[in-house]
Amino acid sequence: GAVVSQHPSWVICKSGTSVKIECRSLDFQATTMFWYRQFPKQSLMLMATSNEGSKATYEQGVEKDKFLINHASLTLSTLTVTSAHPEDSSFYICSARDLGDESQPQHFGDGTRLSIL
Amino acid sequence: GQNIDQPTEMTATEGAIVQINCTYQTSGFNGLFWYQQHAGEAPTFLSYNVLDGLEEKGRFSSFLSRSKGYSYLLLKELQMKDSASYLCAVLDSNYQLIWGAGTKLIIKP
Numbered sequence: 683g684a685v686v687s688q689h690p691s692w693v694i695c696k697s698g699t700s701v702k703i704e705c706r707s708l709d710f711q712a713t714t715m716f717w718y719r720q721f722p723k724q725s726l727m728l729m730a731t732s733n734e735g736s737k738a739t740y741e742q743g744v745e746k747d748k749f750l751i752n753h754a755s756l757t758l759s760t761l762t763v764t765s766a767h768p769e770d771s772s773f774y775i776c777s778a779r780d781l782g783d784e785s786q787p788q789h790f791g792d793g794t795r796l797s798i799l
Numbered sequence: 800g801q802n803i804d805q806p807t808e809m810t811a812t813e814g815a816i817v818q819i820n821c822t823y824q825t826s827g828f829n830g831l832f833w834y835q836q837h838a839g840e841a842p843t844f845l846s847y848n849v850l851d852g853l854e855e856k857g858r859f860s861s862f863l864s865r866s867k868g869y870s871y872l873l874l875k876e877l878q879m880k881d882s883a884s885y886l887c888a889v890l891d892s893n894y895q896l897i898w899g900a901g902t903k904l905i906i907k908p
Contacts, residue, residue: 725900
């Protein structure tokens with residue numbers, strides 16, 4: 683089945699640091715990728731929809747200058763958390779849409795746990 | 800607006816059966832999905848319903864009634880490893896997934 687690789691799986695860094703998370707579709711081309719954030723004991727919250735070759739669409743309340751998304755190729759999208767602060771600590775999950783697979787709308791990466799000290 | 804409702808938490812006994820309900824109101828419908836999520840992990844796909852009726856897959860079954868905007872996930876022969884959150888999600892007319900808040904299932908021995 684379709685595989686989505688997300689890297690890194692765990693990041694611990696100092697406040698003020700910028701952190702880049704990569705999301706790759708390994709065996710299919712993904713024109714659309716999604717970035718989610720999940721705080722402890724809460725459900726997934728869609729942050730933005732990333733479209734290859736165009737600007738990402740951000741959900742209401744998500745700062746696009748804070749969370750930079752780049753989807754430069756059909757297999758790679760990146761999320762950069764700029765000048766991260768402790769309140770940005772969360773579980774970030776990407777997913778990719780495989781148009782050739784009607785049985786599953788999105789394939790998920792394993793997630794990145796971000797801890798800002 | 801779009802809305803998906805499911806219970807926040809349920810408790811069941813090992814070996815028993817549990818049914819997790821989900822009701823939805825969305826802009827269009829292109830399928831309903833159930834995902835399992837263990838703490839600290841990404842969701843994993845369980846089932847997909849686009850037509851009315853019951854889909855069975857081993858110990859897990861999922862039911863859909865489009866006219867009622869209703870689905871349930873049925874878990875049989877519960878095992879301790881089934882303790883997780885179960886997320887109901889609907890694919891709307893824009894092919895965007897609308898997520899429920901998830902149901903935390905606690906299995907007791």
